[in-house]
Amino acid sequence: MTLYIGRETSKLWKRICAETTAEISLLAENWRYILAGLIFQYIHGLAARGVHYLHRPGPTLQDVGFYLLPELGQDKAYISETVFTFVFLSFVLWTFHPFIFKTKKIYTVLVWCRVLAFLVGSQFLRIITFYSTQLPGPNYHCREGSKLARLPHPQSVFEVLLINFPRGAIYGCGDLIFSSHMIFTLVFVLTYQKYGTKRFVKQVAWLIAVIQSFLIVASRKHYTVDVVVAWYTVNLVVFFIDKKLPELPDRTSGLSPLLLPMSVKDKDGRNKEENHKLLNGNSVDSSDWRLRTPVNGKILEDGNNPHDNAMNGA
Template identity: 80%
Template sequence: MSFYIGREASKLWKRICSETATEIKLLAQNWKYILGGIIFQYLHGLAARGVHYLHRPGPTLQDVGFYLLPELGPDRAYISESVFTVVFLSFFLWTFHPFILKSKKIYTVLIWCRVLAFLVACQILRIITFYATQLPGPNYHCREGSKLARLPHPDSILEVLLINFPRGVLYGCGDLIFSSHMIFSLVFVRTYHKYGTRRFVKNCAWSIVVIQSLLIVASRKHYTVDVVVAWYTVNLVVFFIDKKLPELPDRSNGAAALLLPLSKDGKREENHKLLNGNSGDSADWRPRTQINGKIMEDGNIVHVEAVINGV
């Protein structure tokens, strides 16, 4: 038993080391996109903090969701946040599963490049909308009489830049249309729906997002319009941006396929043929034997040097 455990642990460690080396190479090529996406998350939080200074509490607007869904109350408002935390952590861990599991359909760095691109595009639209019109917040701490409903004039620019994290994020007001929680959840679920492998998990993920939508309204964190606008805006943004971005490489073709560039006409098939020692001509699809980095053909040794470029 101990021998089996030791052997499996050795395999796992080799897999982690190999995957780490690959991801580091990808990170070296795409670090600007990752860093830019992370910086924009801070800018999005800064914008949400800024609109809180403009927020003016008032009567809660008439909302059909408030009539149909029972109010959870401030004591149970944590339920929607708990569901969102589960969605966020589950997706985050899934993006790192190639380091542990044998299933290697995605590359962690490349998947986060796409996710951050979707988030940034949606958040830009969100910033525009909640600065265009400030609605009275329906959340309990945003109502008239609450000390958090209005922010006093900042004493210094540093107070604004620090955004009072995380309290300033959890108790913000005015950044309503459209829901930030729904942006993250829909981007995560759509990404897993495309690149995930388990249909049952996909169905559960979509069901959880629907439940989260109802809980957000029931906890009075957003109006129904904030959730509805998020549903069609995020899906449309992801749909159009996903068509513009280069497709992720298919790991089922081997590790070398990762670093093969697409040809001008968008076909990767010809590159695979050349790498395998076959020409583009179907008549030249002859079997070749590879020995120690050399390809044997009709008894002659042909040295092949493949130059691999990053995606």
């Protein structure tokens, strides 16, 4: 038993080392995209804090979701955040599963490049919309009488640049249309829908996304319109950006990462047809490109006919 555990531990360690080497190589090629996506996450947080300075509390707007869904109350508002945290952590762990499990279909770095592209596209549109019109926040800390409903004027630039994460994100006001929680949830679910392998998990993920939508409205963190707009906007953003990005290599083909097209730029100078042959396990050796002519049921190379050779004295 001890010997078996030792062998499995050794295999797992070798797998982690091999995976780390491959991911570091990919990170060296794509670090600019990862860095740009992370920087934009800060910019998005900075924009959300900035609109909080412009927020003015007022009467809660008429909302069909508020009529249909009972209010959870401040003591149960944590339920929505708990579900979102579960979705977030589950997705992050799934993107790193190739380091542990043998059945691996994705490369972690390439998946996060794609996810960050989806997030940036959606968050860019979100910044435009919530700066266009500031609505009175329906959340408890954004209502009239709350000390957090209005932010005092900043005393310095550093006070604005330090977005006070995560408290600043949790107790923000004014960044309503459309829901940031739904952006992350839908991007994660759509990504797993395309690259995940478990059908049951996909179905559960969509169910959780729907439940998350209702919980956001029931906890009065957003108006119903914020959730509705997120559903079709994020899906459209993912659809169009996904069309523009190069497709991820499928690791189930069993090919080495060096033979797979990791980006639009093909370092080996192979054309698309050659890459297609590589992905299908066919040889693309230049020696196989010679013209072959069938003669009497046999394949002759370069179109050389034995009768012609005999006539030429060969």
